[in-house]
Amino acid sequence: MDEKKMLERIKKSAEPIDVPESLKPEFMEDILKEKEQKRRKIPLYRAGAAAAAALIALVALWQINHIGMQQEDRPQMEGSTEAAGYTEAAGLEEYVKETGAPEKTDAAADGAGVIPHVSSEEELYLALADMNQAMSRDMGYGALTGDMMKEEGAVPMDSAPAEDAESSMESTAANNGDYSQTNLQEVGVDEGDIVKTDGNYIYALYGSTVRIIKAEGENLEKISEISLPEKDEEVHEMYLDGNVLNLIATGNEASIDEQEEDVYFIDRKSYTRVYTYDIHEKETPKLSGYTEQEGYYKTSRKNGDMLYVFTEYTPIIKDTQESSTIMPRVSGGVMPLEDIYLPEYADQAGYLVIASVDVKQPEKVVDHKAIVSAADRFYVSTENIYGISSHYENGRDYTQILKFSYRDGKIKPAAAGDIRGYLNDTFSMNEHEGYLRVVATDWNNDEELTNLYVLDENLDVYGKIENLAPGESIRSARFLGDIGYFVTFRDTDPLFSVDLSSPKEPKILGELKVTGFSAYLHFYGENKLLGIGNEVDPETGEYKGIKVSMFDISDPSDVKEIDKYVLKDNYHCPGIYNYKAIMINPEKNIFGFECEENYLVFSYDGEKGFVNEFLYELKDKEEFEVYGNGTRGLYIGQTFYLSGSNGIEAFDMERGFEKTGGLTYE
Known part of the structure; x- marks a missing residue:
């Protein structure tokens, strides 16, 4: 979602609140723009999210008369480990000396050697x-x-x-x-x-x-x-x-x-x-x-x-x-x-x-x-829980990772680590055979770079590839076994494939450049990778609409975009930001998502490409929440259902998604 639409949604959500003029969205937009000019450059989608978080936090702070304070997207804190430039044990000692903070004591339980216990209240x-x-x-x-x-x-x-x-x-x-x-x-x-x-x-x-x-x-x-x-x-x-x-x-x-x-x-x-x-x-x-x-x-x-x-x-x-x-x-x-x-x-x-x-x-x-x-976000494998938080220190982004092992309900702290760069989302992480693979966007000398890290069980860097794709940021990632795929973007979409079979020495296999970028990736049957994102004019950088791509990954060193489908002048799809809003089953050859004021269902044909099986207009239909994450598509057998806040509607997939029934909530 672009900043304009984000601010429009914030403005609408704040309408019931009598907010002072100085905290209204139109004023905050100007303030944030002025502040942004003095800061480092960041991608548009990050700026929009930061603007939303800052505005919501300030409105809430005023509304409850300083009862609360939003802690997400926190600034640099004087006297904190970030301000002290802490990244290693030596940095901690310096921080303790400067601030007088209590030194950590040895812990007595499992996992505490890495994440110390508290010794006393x-x-x-x-x-x-x-x-x-x-x-x-x-x-x-x-x-x-x-x-x-x-x-x-x-x-x-x-x-x-x-x-x-x-x-x-x-x-x-x-x-x-x-x-x-x-x-x-x-x-x-x-x-x-x-x-x-x-x-x-x-x-x-x-x-x-x-x-x-x-x-x-x-x-x-x-x-x-x-x-x-x-x-x-x-x-x-x-x-x-x-x-x-x-x-x-x-x-x-x-x-x-x-x-x-x-x-x-x-x-x-x-x-x-x-x-x-x-x-x-x-x-x-x-x-x-x-x-x-x-x-x-x-x-x-x-x-x-x-x-x-x-x-x-x-x-x-x-x-x-x-x-x-x-x-x-x-x-x-x-x-x-x-x-x-x-x-x-x-x-x-x-x-x-x-x-x-x-x-x-x-x-x-x-x-x-x-x-x-x-922790801001979480990735959970079948063996471990990873909590992720980001911080900005000495002109650079860092991602801190906490690791907990879990089994049969028992939770045990396992490790803590720190890498350069920020994560696009939790799909930028994947655990495989004891290693955690991570792709991150770094920032150095006013230029974005891509880093790939392979972390061992203690979250120490075991293998890495740094300084990829200068001037571009990570937009999506997906891993399958020993192969990883990630998309970076500035004006075109380089889809990188990487060989991770040797964790010590990961290797870039190929790089495919296409227009626009994929914000969400999903393996779609054998040797195919589905991408959902945005089409962008490579000359002007102008967003043209929502783009659906199909990639042939039969040869990871030579990935090809074999088909694409562009929804012109469409920009807002909740599924791009919330993957649970995407209905998908490659074996049944069906996927669907809400986009702007419509719900769309597609199939894929090797000769015809993407086939739009179903388009349902949500506009002016009270039973569905337009511009929200509340509309869900689902199927049982050959019946497709659209579920919204006020009801459910049924469609027969064997008869071209003909509407056959519905239920409205009282």
């Missing part, structure tokens, strides 16, 4: 207070107390991404029925979404209400619906596994604290709950139990019966340790000190909290860990 408080003071000095405020801080996401933003690994050429499911499933990043690791199906029923989540719809071809019948016990909670997504339905919701609690006579402050906290429902009887779903952990919801993953939930917890830091609240709570109990870690590079007073829940014992948290250092 006093050490934890002092470290948090130092980070808090550093942040407040840089932001121009007095000391930030818990009254001025909020959980990240109190003003929700769409997440991507991405989060953003090894391709799911076909999604996982409880059985192999002919029905669509959530588009996953990693085979064997399930992800939540707002629409699910088991081949007989459709489960649609809109507005914190789940509707269970019996789907028999064109016949659609609402069987029941689920609303949470707490009416003010927001449901983000759900998981479906047989007759178990998990809903992930967030809520907020606030209390007033009298600091001195007639002076009151508001302490606000966010929590995340996993609600588990027994849906054996679809007419009467039953709540089996729930778990709760402090912090605003970031994302989650499911492997087998274990659901792993990631939240960001903001401690309440006051003038004394006794008056502060710095220990997160999980399932009503304070986390023990031995489950809290303090990395040497930590520079912001926010925690990443990871908890695991066995859906067969829905009121029990199996394990939990907290680490002082919030």
